């Protein structure tokens with residue numbers, strides 16, 4: 001028993017309420033010192049980050065690239081001494097897809113190499129192709145007749161010219177200021193806005209899928225597009241289509257060749273073509289498409305608990321990325337921090353009471369598929385009477401996630417869970433010198449802690465500095481914009497939070513699930 005007086009006080013409180021107390025929790029300063037020493041003086045976080053971002057590269061869900069990266073992560077977990085290291089299937093995802101080669105050039109009226117990437121789950125070209133690039137502005141069904149029979153063999157400029165966002169060029173570095181942190185802390189109530197009225201879809205307006213199918217039926221050579229809005233950046237996502245069909249081999253082969261291009265190169269072609277001057281392009285795309293449907297997997301590993309080993313504290317980050325760059329910040333940086341946190345805990349010979357489990361998710365970029373499937377299978381969903389909750393639902397203390405870039409932690413978001421405030425605030429005390437001071441009751445969305453939060457389990461995301469550069473989801477997300485000290489500090493904080501959550505007398509209290 002670590003703290004008899006606190007235990008006694010707690011027992012008295014429990015007699016009154018029998019509820020989770022939400023009391024502050026003492027800091028284990030000796031363990032914090034060990035964690036800080038290991039994580040700040042013998043850090044390996046940049047070894048993990050560099051191997052992912054430089055050696056392994058992009059990690060599209062279920063690609064051969066991703067399988068290779070997951071093999072590496074599994075080996076790292078075993079090497080640092082984790083147990084129950086598993087690669088756990090979460091869904092029949094589709095067939096693998098990997099880009100093996102892409103080359104795009106403007107040939108006429110002036111030669112220049114261009115920067116472009118195929119959209120994922122589109123087919124390759126039949127070798128090197130030369131085609132005239134033409135503007136095709138399709139909006140409504142009435143537009144189809146104007147172009148029918150005229151597009152065979154053409155390269156289609158399918159989106160309007162990209163509008164360049166100049167803000168990142170003007171603003172430069174964006175560490176959070178004290179004033180900004182204080183302002184975030186003071187915002188206690190975020191007024192709920194009424195949901196925007198749903199406007200029924202105008203059946204005359206062509207969807208992205210209808211446009212794509214029209215281009216394919218017309219026998220175009222390629223569909224070119226630009227949607228990034230940032231100089232030099234290509235946003236390369238998946239081809240449009242219903243989720244159920246998006247990742248199949250048949251669906252992939254039924255699509256035209258589709259290439260996303262930087263706004264500068266795309267806009268230049270568009271301006272030339274709009275003057276009536278012929279634009280000739282050359283391109284070649286080779287993609288490797290799997291033969292059969294396979295399961296996508298998450299990777300997990302554990303430090304086993306002792307007297308409370310049936311209870312679990314989880315930490316994690318999504319391992320998958322889009323395919324146009326190594327995505328060093330989104331989210332190799334989060335993965336490196338979580339692996340390093342586990343390495344630190346093993347290196348200091350931590351023997352936690354609760355089991356500490358790391359999860360490296362897949363399918364996050366497509367819609368939190370990996371984490372949502374995992375939560376549903378292992379913990380259930382009280383909102384869905386057909387699923388209900390499992391016996392492990394009550395045994396999870398909390399889940400901590402990183403996925404808002406590689407910036408240093410400056411605080412933590414409570415996700416509206418006021419009952420967790422005292423606990424999460426007291427564990428922040430050893431990290432004042434890191435500038436980690438802020439507890440906000442606000443909620444963040446868009447990443448894997450949501451999979452926990454939405455079913456009433458405590459899932460948290462840290463509040464991070466914004467680091468300039470690192471265009472997540474683009475071709476420009478490389479290691480160069482990652483600040484090593486930030487990742488080192490983050491791993492120390494995660495290791496410490498995981499330790500305290502694993503040692504606390506109580507699990508982290510939960511908010512009321514509405």
Ligand SMILES: [Zn+2]
Pocket residue numbers: 318330331403447
């Ligand atoms: Zn992300």
